[in-house]
Amino acid sequence: MRGLTVLPSGRPGRGRLFVNLPDGRAVAWYDRRANRISLLEEARREAVLAALRPYLRGEPAVGPPPVPTPAERLRLALPxxxxxxxxxxxxxxxxxxxxxxxxxxxxxxxxxxxxxxxxxxxxxxxxxxxxxxxxxxxxxxxxxxxxxxxxxxxxxxxxxxxxxxxxxxxxxxxxxxxxxxxxxxxxxxxxxxxxxxxxxxxxxxxxxxxxxxxxxxxxxxxxxxxxxxxxxxxxxxxxxxxxxxxxxxxxxxxxxxxxxxxxxx
Known part of the structure; x- marks a missing residue:
């Protein structure tokens, strides 16, 4: 799908890569440490994989976002x-x-x-x-x-x-x-x-x-x-x-x- 952009989060080379629509809404992210792609919209799977292909290491796991741990919920709530x-x-x-x-x-x-x-x-x-x-x-x-x-x-x-x-x-x-x-x-x-x-x-x-x-x-x-x-x-x-x-x-x-x-x- 045209218009998808890949943007980093966190320190270069260490954080996640977010796949966003032109309006800035995220449709997926790639966790490099876990080698996992979390999809927010299953219908965009192929487009997300194409956008992330240059950044992938081997064959990543692909699926819906995992249930956040208490530590992750605390991190997400941190200003x-x-x-x-x-x-x-x-x-x-x-x-x-x-x-x-x-x-x-x-x-x-x-x-x-x-x-x-x-x-x-x-x-x-x-x-x-x-x-x-x-x-x-x-x-x-x-x-x-x-x-x-x-x-x-x-x-x-x-x-x-x-x-x-x-x-x-x-x-x-x-x-x-x-x-x-x-x-x-x-x-x-x-x-x-x-x-x-x-x-x-x-x-x-x-x-x-x-x-x-x-x-x-x-x-x-x-x-x-x-x-x-x-x-x-x-x-x-x-x-x-x-x-x-x-x-x-x-x-x-x-x-x-x-x-x-x-x-x-």
């Missing part, structure tokens, strides 16, 4: 201005670079931190194909952010990204030191952020320090409650970790975590 799922890695840094007026040195630092968060964010986003869910730039009541929140079979992980800048990075019990720069309180922050997340989501949360582009990384031997990881070995750690959540739990926790009122009541 867009409360939804954190579209956030990009380093979202506030993008705004500061585009609309702020930092000096040359500050701009260079912001770009380095943004590149680190984008690299780590891309590695975590790739886990969505393996039943993980990811949020970026999650706000906290104290004005700080959780760089990345990862939810999946092995549990919930609160990730702080450290830009190594090809220097030696030392991760201590309370502070992180990059090269010869002054120590930073990243460890204290991510420990506190994970504790806040555990209360907000009512589930255990593991704090993680992800060091990007460092020449060497040294972690204090007494640091046992925080994971210290580096791309590209971070993703394999999560995919091989022992599952701790039942299959419905990650989606339920993700629906709760993506709502800003969970973090900023």
């Amino acid at each position: 867009p201005d409360r939804d954190l799922a579209p956030n990009r890695p380093g979202e506030p840094l993008l705004g500061e670079l585009a609309y702020g007026s930092p000096g040359t040195r500050a701009r260079h630092r912001l770009r380095r931190e943004l590149e680190a968060r984008e690299l780590m964010g891309s590695e975590l986003d790739a886990l969505e194909a393996m039943d993980w869910r990811v949020l970026h730039a999650v706000p906290l009541p104290d004005g700080r952010l959780i760089d990345h929140l990862l939810i999946g079979p092995a549990g919930v992980f609160c990730v702080a990204t450290v830009a190594g800048g090809r220097r030696r990075v030392r991760v201590g019990d309370l502070l992180v030191t990059v090269g010869r720069a002054d120590p930073r309180p990243d460890v204290r922050h991510i420990r506190g952020a994970a504790a806040h997340a555990a209360l907000a989501l009512r589930t255990p949360v593991t704090p993680v320090v992800a060091v990007v582009d460092a020449s060497t990384v040294e972690a204090a031997p007494t640091l046992r409650d925080i994971l210290v990881l580096q791309p590209p070995t971070a993703a394999p750690y999560f995919t091989t970790a022992t599952p701790t959540l039942k299959p419905p739990d990650p989606d339920t926790l993700f629906s709760l975590a993506r709502d800003t009122t969970t973090w900023l009541p």
Whole structure:
């Protein structure tokens, strides 16, 4: 049928593809993660399949929309201005670079931190194909952010990204030191952020320090409650970790975590 358009929803390559009529009304959608086409009008099956053919992976399941789970009903009822799922890695840094007026040195630092968060964010986003869910730039009541929140079979992980800048990075019990720069309180922050997340989501949360582009990384031997990881070995750690959540739990926790009122009541 002429006039059908295919429009994405969510982060590029991750969300659904909606098939719409010229008036904007949806007649079907393709869930890439589940490889399933949900038809709202059976009479348009062939036209929908033709419109989606360039985007399909193998032979998808085709049928009426499945009955939504409680987590999906919560997601569908969430207003867009409360939804954190579209956030990009380093979202506030993008705004500061585009609309702020930092000096040359500050701009260079912001770009380095943004590149680190984008690299780590891309590695975590790739886990969505393996039943993980990811949020970026999650706000906290104290004005700080959780760089990345990862939810999946092995549990919930609160990730702080450290830009190594090809220097030696030392991760201590309370502070992180990059090269010869002054120590930073990243460890204290991510420990506190994970504790806040555990209360907000009512589930255990593991704090993680992800060091990007460092020449060497040294972690204090007494640091046992925080994971210290580096791309590209971070993703394999999560995919091989022992599952701790039942299959419905990650989606339920993700629906709760993506709502800003969970973090900023």
